Amino acid sequence: MKKYINSGNKDTRSGFGEGLYELGKTNPRVVALCADLTDSLKMGKFIQEHPQRFFQTGIAEANMMGVAAGLASGGAIPFAGTFAVFATGRVYDQVRQSIAYSNKNVKIAASHAGLTLGEDGATHQMLEDIGLMKMLPNMTVVVPCDFNQTKAATIAAAQWEGPVYLRFGRPKVPNFTPEDQVFEIGKAQILTDGSDVTIFAIGHLVWKALEAAETLAREGISAEVINLHTIKPLDTEAILKSVAKTRAVVTAEEHMMNGGMGDSIAQLLSRFNPTPMEIIAVNDTFGESGKPEELLVKYGLDAPHIVESVKKVIARKAL
Amino acid sequence: MSDIKQLKDIAAQVRRDIVRMVFGPTSGHPGGPLGCADFLTALYFDILRIDPKNFSMEGKGEDLFFLSNGHLSAGWYSILARRGYFPIKELATFRLINSRLQGHPATADNLPGIRFASGSLGQGLSVACGAALAKKLQGDNHLIYTLHGDGELQEGQIWEAALFAVARKLDNIIATVDYNNVQIDGTLDEVVTLGDLHAKWQAFGWHVMKMEGNDMEDVLRVMKQAKLETGKGKPVVILMHTEMGKGVDFMMGSSRWHGRAPNAEEFALAMAQLPETIGDY
Numbered sequence A: 001m002k003k004y005i006n007s008g009n010k011d012t013r014s015g016f017g018e019g020l021y022e023l024g025k026t027n028p029r030v031v032a033l034c035a036d037l038t039d040s041l042k043m044g045k046f047i048q049e050h051p052q053r054f055f056q057t058g059i060a061e062a063n064m065m066g067v068a069a070g071l072a073s074g075g076a077i078p079f080a081g082t083f084a085v086f087a088t089g090r091v092y093d094q095v096r097q098s099i100a101y102s103n104k105n106v107k108i109a110a111s112h113a114g115l116t117l118g119e120d121g122a123t124h125q126m127l128e129d130i131g132l133m134k135m136l137p138n139m140t141v142v143v144p145c146d147f148n149q150t151k152a153a154t155i156a157a158a159q160w161e162g163p164v165y166l167r168f169g170r171p172k173v174p175n176f177t178p179e180d181q182v183f184e185i186g187k188a189q190i191l192t193d194g195s196d197v198t199i200f201a202i203g204h205l206v207w208k209a210l211e212a213a214e215t216l217a218r219e220g221i222s223a224e225v226i227n228l229h230t231i232k233p234l235d236t237e238a239i240l241k242s243v244a245k246t247r248a249v250v251t252a253e254e255h256m257m258n259g260g261m262g263d264s265i266a267q268l269l270s271r272f273n274p275t276p277m278e279i280i281a282v283n284d285t286f287g288e289s290g291k292p293e294e295l296l297v298k299y300g301l302d303a304p305h306i307v308e309s310v311k312k313v314i315a316r317k318a319l
Numbered sequence B: 001m002s003d004i005k006q007l008k009d010i011a012a013q014v015r016r017d018i019v020r021m022v023f024g025p026t027s028g029h030p031g032g033p034l035g036c037a038d039f040l041t042a043l044y045f046d047i048l049r050i051d052p053k054n055f056s057m058e059g060k061g062e063d064l065f066f067l068s069n070g071h072l073s074a075g076w077y078s079i080l081a082r083r084g085y086f087p088i089k090e091l092a093t094f095r096l097i098n099s100r101l102q103g104h105p106a107t108a109d110n111l112p113g114i115r116f117a118s119g120s121l122g123q124g125l126s127v128a129c130g131a132a133l134a135k136k137l138q139g140d141n142h143l144i145y146t147l148h149g150d151g152e153l154q155e156g157q158i159w160e161a162a163l164f165a166v167a168r169k170l171d172n173i174i175a176t177v178d179y180n181n182v183q184i185d186g187t188l189d190e191v192v193t194l195g196d197l198h199a200k201w202q203a204f205g206w207h208v209m210k211m212e213g214n215d216m217e218d219v220l221r222v223m224k225q226a227k228l229e230t231g232k233g234k235p236v237v238i239l240m241h242t243e244m245g246k247g248v249d250f251m252m253g254s255s256r257w258h259g260r261a262p263n264a265e266e267f268a269l270a271m272a273q274l275p276e277t278i279g280d281y
Helices: A012-026 A044-049 A061-073 A092-101 A129-134 A147-159 A205-218 A236-246 A261-272 A292-298 A303-318 B004-023 B031-047 B070-083 B088-093 B124-137 B156-167 B197-204 B216-229 B264-273
Strands: A030-034 A054-056 A077-083 A107-111 A140-142 A164-167 A189-192 A197-201 A223-227 A230-232 A249-256 A277-282 B064-067 B144-149 B173-179 B207-212 B236-241
Touching (some): A012 A030, A012 A044, A012 A107, A012 A147, A061 A077, A107 A147, A129 A164, A140 A147, A147 A164, A197 A261, A197 A303, A205 A223, A249 A303, B004 B031, B004 B216, B031 B144, B031 B216, B064 B070, B070 B088, B124 B156, B124 B173, B216 B236
Parallel strands (some): A030 A054, A030 A077
Antiparallel strands (some): A140 A230
């Protein structure tokens, strides 16, 4: 099984900050907006280099989304950054009408997504954002898995024509994808080849899936781990190809089960290749305060739960 | 064009278009656009520096207009068609299946003249702020115009944008409020009063002007004055007094005609009051 090395824990939000800084140097159309969270979103370097291309909107996210849409309409490529909870639920109608339906080239940069926001608790732990965003026509939904990939995905989002929802998080997590990667929106990333089960994971849980695959390998179970970083448009070809081979699926995401990535795959497979499947996600409950790792264990989003689910689904396959 | 007679003829035809368009599908909002017909006519046929035959989404080197109260669509479509953005005969498709003239303005079918969907209220001023920033970034000194309903000002987002426009010194925006004092559930005061609207905008830091929106001469005079107030560090807002349903006596001043189409009898009465001036679609 292919091994991945953690080059040192880093936060994905800093990957966004680095990507934005890079874009500042290379693409004059890129501008940025933020609703009073510039440090949390690591936008400092971009702002310092390009103060005239940064727009502070204050704590007014609805206005920020409209202003971003107006800038896009004038030919700019705006990145509007705030926490995932404020970037989606709070401003759903603005995103729906002024960005998605009007099809404006706005990039929504959503940080502090999921349970791993940690101690701030359920008010800030956004677990419904992927569902809200993937339901919108014209919207592309991207969830990179580590620092390097978030940087690359930020750069790719600027090149992609149309609205993009880019989701990342707060904690420092393993950084294991190549520094010089080219990120291709819509193209699933096969991390390990396997034959017994396919594990589709996104965001912080991709590393957990790799840990689970190592444990499984030691027990003689061959897992194909796929980083499904683009939830929409879904790479249906890659998904169906892998599932045709393994005939068993586990999905893992830091999101609500209803409306999440697993839900997208279940829809696809139910139509084209019904397959035994386990969905690892938060099941119809709000989160709570705690350390990120403690929360992942308590809500069943850690490597041991992935291992357990793989065994469950393989047993169902045999029936 | 500054020939008052011509402008009045266009506004009269637009009013006739509005009632015919709403009668066709027996669906739509006649009251608001009838009240704003004079303003929209003056704007598109005299004030805006635009190029209808070469419409572009970005609108570089042009003035831009955003209709924030999208339910005035019938009036806006009539103006756009008569100004040459798309064929006048297409007005007959308003609100019908497979039409580009959606119930509320939309960009999905590439109808020339429209840069944003609107209908869900309160979003147009934010969009205008973004467009105004884009103009400034590009060194383009053309202006951004908007139209809002007075009831729409009950949306919080409007005031977020009002703060932002002043903080960023967006002195290339001229916002207009259709101050007809009527919304769906009654008068503004019956629903949620706006209080001293002039003082509110002033306190937010805007340059505030007043206009008689159903007096073509006053509209032209104030709009030209508003242009002179741009570029002075403050955004400009015009409180435009209009009469909802203007031009059809039984539709005037009543919230009943906000979003209701006339029946055959009412339609005949309305047509008798709305002369055909430059030709029906």
